[in-house]
Amino acid sequence: MNRLLDRLTQNGKFHPMWIVLAVTGVLIVASIVFIPARYEGSKEPKQKIAVADHAAAETLPEPDAGQHESKPEPAVIQTTHFTPPAERDMPTGEMGDMIKLGRNIFVHTQVYAKNLVGNGLNCVNCHLDAGRKADSAPLWGAYVMFPAYRSKNHKVNSFEDRLAGCFRFSLNGTPPAYNSKEMLALTSYSYWLATGAPTGKELAGRGYPKLDKPPRQPDAQRGAAVFEKNCAICHGADGLGTKVNAQYAFPPLWGKDSFNAGAGMHSVKNAAAFIKANMPLGKGNSLSVQExxxxxxxxxSHDRPPDPRVKK
Incomplete structure (x- = not known):
C-alpha cells in the first residue's frame, strides 16, 4: 500500500487511482459501522415478536374454554355400590320370623299369598335371587327410594303402595291390606335387605339397567327366532311356562297366567332391559341389544289379561 501511495504522489499530480482508493475506504468504513448495526437491528424485532407471542399464549383461552364456562357440565350423579346382608345373618326372634315370612311370600307367592294372586307368577320371577340380584329390580334398591312420586298413578307413593301395585298388575291379583301380615312381612323383608344402605341414594344395580336403543326398530318376527333359540327351552315353545308338580318352575310369558297389560313388564323398554341383563337365566348379557x-x-305382542285400570 505504501509503494502505491509513493507512486501516486511522485509527480504531485492528481491520479485516477485516488478515486478508487477513496471509494474503497468509504466502503470499508461503512461495512464496519453499518453491517453490525443492521444485524443488531434485525435481532430486536424478532425479540419483540417472540415476547408478544408469549404474552398472547398466556392470555388466549384454550379451545372451547368459553363454551365450557358459559355452559357448565351438569353434576354427575354418583351411584353407591351396596351388598345386602347374607341370609345366614337373618335375625332371630319375632323380627326374624317376620322377615322370614316376607321372604317366603316373595319366593313362594303361590303358596304363602295364593288368595291375593290372580295368575301363576311369584314375585321372584321378576326380582331374581329372592329380590337380591342387582339389575333385576332388587328389593334393597327400591326400599330406600320411597316415598317417591310415580308417574304411573300421578302421586307420591309409599313403599307399601309400590308393593300393592305389584300385586295388582304383575300378579294380576288383589293388593294385601296395608295392616295385613303379608304387607308387614314383605316390608320387613325389604327393610332387612336394605340394612346399611343410605336412604334416598341411587344404589348401583337398582331397577333394570338403562338399555341403549337398538340399531333397528324392534321386530316381533325377529324376536320369535330369538325366543325359539334362547327362551323356549325354559318357558315352553308356546311361551306358557313349564310346570313341575302343578306349579310353574318357569313362568308363563303371556296368556291368562302371566302379568297383565298394566304391569311394568308389558312395556317393551322395561322387558328389553330385564332380558338383556338377566336372560337366558344364568347367562345375562349374552344377547345383543337388538336381540x-x-x-x-x-x-x-301376545295376549294377556287386561289392564285393570281400563274399563272393559
Missing part, C-alpha cells in the same frame, strides 16, 4: 329388544317386542 333383547326384538324378543321383548315378541313377548309383549
Amino acid at each position: 333383547a329388544w326384538d324378543v321383548a317386542q315378541f313377548v309383549d
Whole structure:
C-alpha cells in the first residue's frame, strides 16, 4: 500500500487511482459501522415478536374454554355400590320370623299369598335371587327410594303402595291390606335387605339397567327366532311356562297366567332391559341389544289379561 501511495504522489499530480482508493475506504468504513448495526437491528424485532407471542399464549383461552364456562357440565350423579346382608345373618326372634315370612311370600307367592294372586307368577320371577340380584329390580334398591312420586298413578307413593301395585298388575291379583301380615312381612323383608344402605341414594344395580336403543326398530318376527333359540327351552315353545308338580318352575310369558297389560313388564323398554341383563337365566348379557329388544317386542305382542285400570 505504501509503494502505491509513493507512486501516486511522485509527480504531485492528481491520479485516477485516488478515486478508487477513496471509494474503497468509504466502503470499508461503512461495512464496519453499518453491517453490525443492521444485524443488531434485525435481532430486536424478532425479540419483540417472540415476547408478544408469549404474552398472547398466556392470555388466549384454550379451545372451547368459553363454551365450557358459559355452559357448565351438569353434576354427575354418583351411584353407591351396596351388598345386602347374607341370609345366614337373618335375625332371630319375632323380627326374624317376620322377615322370614316376607321372604317366603316373595319366593313362594303361590303358596304363602295364593288368595291375593290372580295368575301363576311369584314375585321372584321378576326380582331374581329372592329380590337380591342387582339389575333385576332388587328389593334393597327400591326400599330406600320411597316415598317417591310415580308417574304411573300421578302421586307420591309409599313403599307399601309400590308393593300393592305389584300385586295388582304383575300378579294380576288383589293388593294385601296395608295392616295385613303379608304387607308387614314383605316390608320387613325389604327393610332387612336394605340394612346399611343410605336412604334416598341411587344404589348401583337398582331397577333394570338403562338399555341403549337398538340399531333397528324392534321386530316381533325377529324376536320369535330369538325366543325359539334362547327362551323356549325354559318357558315352553308356546311361551306358557313349564310346570313341575302343578306349579310353574318357569313362568308363563303371556296368556291368562302371566302379568297383565298394566304391569311394568308389558312395556317393551322395561322387558328389553330385564332380558338383556338377566336372560337366558344364568347367562345375562349374552344377547345383543337388538336381540333383547326384538324378543321383548315378541313377548309383549301376545295376549294377556287386561289392564285393570281400563274399563272393559
